[in-house]
Amino acid sequence: MAVYDARYWRGLDPERRYPEEFARAFGESRLLGALIPAEFGGLGADLGDACAIVEEINRAGGNAGTAHAQMYTMGTVLRHGSEAQRRAWLPRIASGELRLQAFGVTEPEAGSDTTRITTTAERRGDVYVVNGRKRWTSRFQHSDAMLLLARTAPPDPRDRAAGLSVFLVDVSDADPGSIEATPIRVWMNNETNDVVFRNLDVPAENLIGEEGAGFRAIIDGWNVERILIAAECVGHGRFLVERAARYVSERHVFGKPLGANQSIQFPIARAHAALEAADLVTRDAAERFDRGEPCGPQANAAKLLASEASWQAANAAIDALGGNGFAADYDVERIARETRLYTVAPLSNNLILAYLGTKVLGMPRST
Numbered sequence: 480m481a482v483y484d485a486r487y488w489r490g491l492d493p494e495r496r497y498p499e500e501f502a503r504a505f506g507e508s509r510l511l512g513a514l515i516p517a518e519f520g521g522l523g524a525d526l527g528d529a530c531a532i533v534e535e536i537n538r539a540g541g542n543a544g545t546a547h548a549q550m551y552t553m554g555t556v557l558r559h560g561s562e563a564q565r566r567a568w569l570p571r572i573a574s575g576e577l578r579l580q581a582f583g584v585t586e587p588e589a590g591s592d593t594t595r596i597t598t599t600a601e602r603r604g605d606v607y608v609v610n611g612r613k614r615w616t617s618r619f620q621h622s623d624a625m626l627l628l629a630r631t632a633p634p635d636p637r638d639r640a641a642g643l644s645v646f647l648v649d650v651s652d653a654d655p656g657s658i659e660a661t662p663i664r665v666w667m668n669n670e671t672n673d674v675v676f677r678n679l680d681v682p683a684e685n686l687i688g689e690e691g692a693g694f695r696a697i698i699d700g701w702n703v704e705r706i707l708i709a710a711e712c713v714g715h716g717r718f719l720v721e722r723a724a725r726y727v728s729e730r731h732v733f734g735k736p737l738g739a740n741q742s743i744q745f746p747i748a749r750a751h752a753a754l755e756a757a758d759l760v761t762r763d764a765a766e767r768f769d770r771g772e773p774c775g776p777q778a779n780a781a782k783l784l785a786s787e788a789s790w791q792a793a794n795a796a797i798d799a800l801g802g803n804g805f806a807a808d809y810d811v812e813r814i815a816r817e818t819r820l821y822t823v824a825p826l827s828n829n830l831i832l833a834y835l836g837t838k839v840l841g842m843p844r845s846t
Contacts, residue, residue: 485540485718485810488668492813495668497621502545506575511549514703515557519565520573525769526703530710530761537714538721540810542817544669547711548580548618551703552626555645559688559696568624568647580618581625581650583674584697587614591830593628593694594639598676600629600646602683602690607631607646609679615824617671619660623651627681628697631690645693647685654680667816701825702768705778708821709761709785715818716754716789722811723747723796726803737799746795753788760784776839783831786821793818 483501491498505511513529515521522528529550533543553572556564556579571577589595598611609629619625625648632642650658657679660672688696724747727738738744764777793815797804804811822828836842 483536483539483541488541489807489810489813492668492807495664495670497670498542498545499621501541502578502621503575505546506578509573509575511546511575512553512569512573514550515553515569515573519569521569522573526706526765527762527769530707530765533707534710534714534717537711537814538717540718540814542668543707543711543714544817545580545618547704547707548582549578551700551707552579552582554703555626555687555697555700556647558699559645560647563684564647564687578618578621578623579625579647581616581622583613583616583619583625583627583648585615586612587673591826594634594643596628596630596643598627598629600627600631600644600681602631605683606680607683607686609646609648609676609681611676613674613676615663615671616660616674617669619650619672619674620662620670624649626687626697626700628693631693640694642691643694644690645687645696646681647687648679648681649685667813667820669817669820702764702774702778704825705782706761706764706768706774708825709757709764709778709781712782712785712789712818712821713754713758713761715814716750716757716785716792719789719792719796719811719814719818720747720751720754722809723792723799726809727799743799747792747799750788750792750795753784753791757781757785757788776835779826779831779834782821782826783828783835786818786828789818790815790822 481504509522510532512521513524513532517523533547536543556568572579584593586596600607600609627646627648628643630642631644635641657677659675663671663673665671727743728736730737761781764774764781767774767777796811800809800811803809833845837844
């Protein structure tokens with residue numbers, strides 16, 4: 480049986496190679512379809528179970544980014560798709576036959592303000608014709624299908640979320656020249672792309688939910704995304720804390736274990752405490768989601784706290800290992816790069832603070 484431990488992921492990093500072997504094995508194991516109900520061929524697991532899966536991947540020194548997207552993107556189909564769409568798409572996702580990894584939302588000019596996107600989908604008979612551009616579309620090169628958010632009506636000043644629709648796009652069946660993807664090389668091993676759509680035909684039957692109600696259809700997916708990413712950050716953080724604690728316990732300097740120095744020991748202990756707190760908030764958010772309760776404040780708080788705790792753990796580990804903290808064979812520098820992403824993506828922590836301040840605490844809108 481193949482082992483996808485830290486050495487495997489370390490080997491991919493220099494060339495920014497996609498973890499194709501891991502992704503294939505993960506799909507064949509049906510874990511990618513963990514959240515898909517058993518009636519559609521999935522495991523029928525709850526979100527708490529999915530969090531445990533991605534956390535353990537990262538705690539072992541891996542990167543669950545390959546997994547989390549398919550786990551949350553299919554939620555839009557499950558919760559808002561028609562019965563025909565669910566039966567046509569979910570069994571193929573659950574079996575690993577179909578990879579629904581890409582999520583086309585962010586645009587160069589809109590950034591985090593999703594309601595400002597300009598990619599259009601114009602209805603022409605039994606198809607929608609899509610034109611526009613998306614950026615930071617991760618895993619597109621390794622997806623058979625993608626979720627795409629596009630504007631089907633002009634912006635309405637009274638309701639900025641109106642006029643946006645979400646589609647299932649069969650990338651493998653697109654006309655030549657209708658989709659052009661350009662890879663973006665980034666700091667960590669994350670396959671992401673700039674994607675241009677030119678007169679792409681999407682069957683009208685691939686519209687998910689009602690036309691113009693797409694923004695609300697993906698909000699559930701966003702909460703799941705935040706919770707799963709929080710669990711991944713907890714996993715990353717625990718890898719870093721455990722690696723640092725073992726290193727400073729075994730390494731001796733000036734006649735005693737390095738970890739006997741409070742200046743080394745305390746930052747690692749503090750990072751551990753922060754991760755434990757973030758884990759509790761993450762579990763609470765997942766449990767609320769699984770009970771069908773509103774979980775926006777908890778999901779956002781979990782992502783905020785877990786991403787900051789994992790970055791805190793990264794800094795503590797680098798300081799503890801000294802020069803070895805920057806050496807590839809210790810894995811700390813790689814995990815640090817990977818976990819740093821989540822303080823700014825898929826949503827900046829500053830926007831989460833603004834949401835908590837205004838929507839949860841009722842303070843004036845920040846400017």
